[in-house]
Amino acid sequence: MIWDPYYECMELEQRRELQLRRLREMVARLAVNVPWYQARFAQIDFHPEDLKSLEDLASLPFVSKVELRDNYPLELLACPASEVVRIHSSSGTTGRPIIAGYTAEDINTWAETIARTICCGGGTRHDILQVAYGYGLFTGGLGLHYGGERLGCMVIPMSAGNTARQLMMMRDLGTTILACTPSYALTLADALEEEGVSVEELKLRSGLFGAEPWSEGSRQAVESMLRLSAHDIYGLTEIIGPGVAGECEAKNGLHVFDDHFYPEIIDPDTGQVLPEGQRGELVFTSLTKRAFPLLRFRTRDISALHYEPCSCGRTHARMDRITGRTDDMLIIRGVNVFPSQIEEVLTAVEGVMPHYQLVVTREGRMDQLEVRVEVSADIFSDTVRGLEQVQAQIEEELHKVLGLHAKVSLVEPKSIERSIGKAKRIIDQREAG
Amino acid sequence: MAVQNKLTKQVSVFLENKSGRLLDVCQTIGQARINIRALCIADTSDFGILRLIVDEPDRALATLQQQGFSVGETSVLAVQVPDQPGGLSGVLENLRQHEINVEYMYAFVTPVQGRAVVVFRGGDDQLEPVVEALDAAGVVVMPAQDVYKI
Incomplete structure (x- = not known):
């Protein structure tokens, strides 16, 4: 109608x-x-x-x-x-x-x-x-x-x-x-x-x-x-x-x-x-x-x-x-990164969209991007090798899409803060200037 | 005895490397009156996997799931090993002869019938041939029901 x-x-x-x-x-x-x-x-x-x-x-x-x-x-x-x-x-x-x-x-x-x-x-x-x-x-x-x-x-x-x-x-x-x-x-x-x-x-x-x-x-x-x-x-x-x-x-x-x-x-x-x-x-x-x-x-x-x-x-x-x-666009080592690109990668690897968070830090003069991903039952494995494979696969796909290396950290379910209003997807810890 | 009955259920839990997480898991199953029989932790610098043998694996799985932990159930074998020098190497020798690869193993603290009990997983996720190989060599693979009662 x-x-x-x-x-x-x-x-x-x-x-x-x-x-x-x-x-x-x-x-x-x-x-x-x-x-x-x-x-x-x-x-x-x-x-x-x-x-x-x-x-x-x-x-x-x-x-x-x-x-x-x-x-x-x-x-x-x-x-x-x-x-x-x-x-x-x-x-x-x-x-x-x-x-x-x-x-x-x-x-x-x-x-x-x-x-x-x-x-x-x-x-x-x-x-x-x-x-x-x-x-x-x-x-x-x-x-x-x-x-x-x-x-x-x-x-x-x-x-x-x-x-x-x-x-x-x-x-x-x-x-x-x-x-x-x-x-x-x-x-x-x-x-x-x-x-x-x-x-x-x-x-x-x-x-x-x-x-x-x-x-x-x-x-x-x-x-x-x-x-x-x-x-x-x-x-x-x-x-x-x-x-x-x-x-x-x-x-x-x-x-x-x-x-x-x-x-x-x-x-x-x-x-x-x-x-x-x-x-x-x-x-x-x-x-x-x-x-x-x-x-x-x-x-x-x-x-x-x-x-x-x-x-x-x-x-x-x-x-x-x-x-x-x-202003959500992150510039990491000169590369434009949008959270939506990261979502697409995570969805492709996991089949569903997991909860995630991006943390940007600066070590020396290098920007570091960390992607925290909650481990769902779908990707859980009881061997270290299995989990490291998931980690490596996400890192590889991110590298293909973003053109830069991001560190993927697996975190426990519900450990990323849930939102009632807008999701806090990005934590930028780089000092201004 | 059927091979199926010799597959012991192991409960595994994903843990971040953060203080207090192991305590949280133990409290959760402790409060549910579930008893831990054996455990081992595999860890990297970022995360760990806690593997547990408990008296009531199904209930442990459900309880942990409800509390929001990422959990999995895996079949493992509990094998009796002569409690003497060279006891374990004898068992491992049997596996090597059958070209069975051990993924991980850990031991029970409590001896059973004067023998040590070792939990392991291997054989590229195909446990049935492993059981048959060990049975043939006279190594005791314990029935799961007996393991939960250790």
Whole structure:
């Protein structure tokens, strides 16, 4: 089912006209309402009426997390503070968080784009939606909640954590759609046996997993363990939260709801816009946001865009699954390493995605990469030789894929910290500078 | 006696080289009232494998699994060896003659009928021919049920 066929299946030309009209209104509004944008436009001698086509957007400067932090908490509001009805905040790991405001209209737009996302994942108003994203300042919980209610699902606002209770509710209420981070979905699947819940007792059929990068290997693991169809969903607090893009049943990239969020892919080093299909940094421009619109926000997420309409009938641009972040990218001895590459290797060697962690250290002037892998029953052997073979095989495959030597350490099951929110996959112990 | 009955179940556990891990395993099976009869540890600089002969191998396996340890079950042979100089070499000589390779071995502390008991695994994971070879040479391979009661 397509939630909003008028906008979601619009002819491409018609959508581009809509995007341009909305973009021009947005830029004009920012030039009047936000002193920071006023100053910025003056600096580069830009006037809103100069914006004649969508391509002209490329002449405008980017906004990054740095500018957002400098304008903490609400300097970039594009509406009177009295119109703001909600605040969310990004999970800033360093320094000040980023505060995003929402007007009533923004909350409405958000519920609409999440309703689209749930429909993309096969949802209807007859579904029972268990929201196991955190509720609160994090956008995941309340975002899915409002979208689920908009669609008419029975929404179970579990929030994240309390795994035993999650599984009890899932079984007793007959949850059909699970929404959480992919790492928490794996945690829930792992806990089934311990909590005495059999997967046969569950009625799950679809999963909406996002808020962190994950691989095809994780998808297969979650799908087989929880017996559902796993869909990747994408969003970020700075733009609105989840509901920016979602995978349909075709699973041929994520549909970007580009009548609200205009996507570009740029070369992260030069800032040049890249053509269709090329991998680079994803950039979003708000087209309809009232309280906290951003022009050309650099997400640091690595993806690619495709414009050919999907077999499902939706005509939105499609983005590739996020393969990493420009800031998650580890540079080890000059080699770019993405955690997703390591996941692919581990999945290939073990058949399933094990829990793992990357530890980067510096010995003298040499970077060292250690990959800690939990020993599952599948790879356990009672001889040292057997285990060393597994170790050597992973090291060899990693060397082929990454082009550098990584030390593989086998660790005990459950010794790598399990996440409720985002997985801590990387420990970088190199001193800065 | 059927060869199958002479395959003793050994429980093996994956251990990281961290202090307290061995204690955790021992506490887990101790609290389940399972008695360790013989053990050995194989270790590298990174990890170790604890191999155990216990009185109730199936329950030990389930208990450890439940506690989240990576465990495995392997068949091994418990062989009676004359408790005198040259006793073990006599047994090993039989194996060499049959070109059977010993993967690992360790001994029980408690003697049985005045003989030492040695646990070993070998023969490239094919234990049945090993049992037959030893039986033919008059070496006593103990029935598993008797081993758990040592």
